Amino acid sequence: MTKFFVLAASAALIGIPAAAAPGDTSSAQGAATAEVVAPITLEHVNGAALNFGTFTTGDAGGTIVVDQTGVGTSTGEVTLMGGSVEAADAFTVAGDPNRAFTIATAGGSVTNGTDTMNFTTSAATSGALDAAGESEFSVGGTLSVAGGESAGNYAGSYNVTVAYN
Amino acid sequence: MRSSRYSFWATALTALMMAAPVSAEPGASAEGSGVAAAEVVDAVTIRRVSDLRFGRFASPGNASTIRINLDGTFNATGEVVSSTALSQPGSGRGPAQFTVDQAGNFGGTVRIPNTIIITNGSANMTANAITGRLVVVSGIGRNRVYRLDLGATLRINANQAPGTYRGEFDVTVIYN
Numbered sequence: 339m340t341k342f343f344v345l346a347a348s349a350a351l352i353g354i355p356a357a358a359a360p361g362d363t364s365s366a367q368g369a370a371t372a373e374v375v376a377p378i379t380l381e382h383v384n385g386a387a388l389n390f391g392t393f394t395t396g397d398a399g400g401t402i403v404v405d406q407t408g409v410g411t412s413t414g415e416v417t418l419m420g421g422s423v424e425a426a427d428a429f430t431v432a433g434d435p436n437r438a439f440t441i442a443t444a445g446g447s448v449t450n451g452t453d454t455m456n457f458t459t460s461a462a463t464s465g466a467l468d469a470a471g472e473s474e475f476s477v478g479g480t481l482s483v484a485g486g487e488s489a490g491n492y493a494g495s496y497n498v499t500v501a502y503n
Numbered sequence: 504m505r506s507s508r509y510s511f512w513a514t515a516l517t518a519l520m521m522a523a524p525v526s527a528e529p530g531a532s533a534e535g536s537g538v539a540a541a542e543v544v545d546a547v548t549i550r551r552v553s554d555l556r557f558g559r560f561a562s563p564g565n566a567s568t569i570r571i572n573l574d575g576t577f578n579a580t581g582e583v584v585s586s587t588a589l590s591q592p593g594s595g596r597g598p599a600q601f602t603v604d605q606a607g608n609f610g611g612t613v614r615i616p617n618t619i620i621i622t623n624g625s626a627n628m629t630a631n632a633i634t635g636r637l638v639v640v641s642g643i644g645r646n647r648v649y650r651l652d653l654g655a656t657l658r659i660n661a662n663q664a665p666g667t668y669r670g671e672f673d674v675t676v677i678y679n
Contacts, residue, residue: 364548365675368599370619370630372557372657372668373592377564434561434665437589502561502589 376471378433380500383474386429388459388496390448390481391422399485406460406478416483427477431500435471438503440464443477446496453487459496464503548604549651549676555599555619555630557657561586562665570656571598573636583659599653603637603676607645611678613637615653623666630655630670 390402391410400414402424410424418424431439443459459479467473477498557569560583567581575597579587603613619630637649651674 363675363677365673366549366551366601367671367673368551368554368601368653369669369671370555370557370599370621370655370657371594372569372621372628373559374562374623374659374663374665374668375559375586375589376665377561377586502586 375434375437375502376432378431378439378500378502380498381430381432383428383430386427387425388427388457388477388479389423389425390457390479391424392419393417393422393483394419395483395485395487397485399483399487401483402481404478404480406462406476408476408478414483415485429475429477429498429500431465431467431473431475433467433471433502435467435469438464438466439473439500440503441475442499442501444497445479446494448481448492448494450488450490450492452490453492455481455483455487455492457481457494457496461498465500548606548678549613549674550602552600552602552650553597554594555653555655556592556594556597557630558587558591558596559589560659561589562663563659563661565661567659567661568656569596569659570632571596571654573598573634573652573654581659599651601651601653601674602640603649603651605642605645605647605649606678608678609645611676613651614675614677615651616672616674619655619670619672621657621668621670623664623668626660626664626666626668628657628659628663628668630657632656635674 388404390404393402393412394417396415398415400412400416402410402412402416404410404424404426406426408424408426410418412418441461441463443461445456445458447454447456457479459477461477462475465473465475555571557571563582565582567583568579569583570578577596613635615633615635617631617633621628633653633655635651635653637651639647640650641648
């Protein structure tokens with residue numbers, strides 16, 4: 339009979355020797371802790387878009403590359419038109435100050451309802467929130483042009499995910 | 504005296520299993536008092552070793568839980584799952600631990616809380632489903648030293664306010 343039991347006390351069970359003298363029981367105080375940090379939030383900058391500009395496809399196509407600063411260049415038979423405006427996309431991040439986070443951007447496609455062109459995206463893979471809990475980053479991309487796509491305005495979307503490290 | 508102690512054991516066990524109200528066990532407290540008079544042990548026989556640490560996580564958009572298991576592992580549910588991978592404070596996650604010295608007693612009961620409330624000063628979270636176990640770490644016979652592990656499930660509210668939360672609780676050894 340040298341056993342101990344662990345007893346989760348309900349109110350009905352607490353009363354074991356209520357009148358016990360000192361030494362009959364021994365207590366210790368423990369502590370439970372947790373740290374809740376602000377959730378990380380991602381916001382698309384209003385009006386920003388990954389814009390591959392205005393171009394001709396040529397017969398054999400090629401690519402439009404927009405870097406993270408928004409500068410566009412073409413390859414292959416694709417030719418950017420004079421006056422074409424290319425742009426990188428922009429996001430803001432808010433959360434726990436001074437904490438690092440990861441950035442993941444997926445590719446996607448744009449369509450004018452008839453033809454479709456695929457694109458990949460490029461962005462930093464990580465960032466850090468500043469002392470105010472804010473950060474921002476840009477997204478560039480590469481559009482693949484097959485050649486001979488119909489003229490028109492093409493639009494599409496892609497996904498971006500940020501997560502605390 | 505010895506037989507009365509054994510009798511106390513049986514009473515405690517009955518109370519545990521049947522959840523009988525204290526008023527139905529008038530003999531238990533009387534016998535406990537008798538033991539106290541006959542056998543006084545070291546004043547400090549249970550000591551805190553480490554806190555129950557639920558760790559760092561991001562405020563979830565829905566109600567979530569983190570359970571700290573006795574073996575140091577954890578399980579999470581809800582939106583908080585994705586942020587349990589956050590870099591953790593130096594102490595990491597883990598169960599509360601105490602050292603319990605049997606100190607020559609025949610045995611006893613360790614009373615642990617049903618719920619623990621932790622607060623950042625304005626917002627609270629409740630931990631429940633508290634479980635404990637005693638592991639012998641040294642000694643023989645009536646002079647064993649045990650380690651008490653204590654785990655629990657933390658209930659995290661949707662949009663729990665950020666901050667550092669802490670709450671204290673008591674564990675008590677009742678010797679026979």
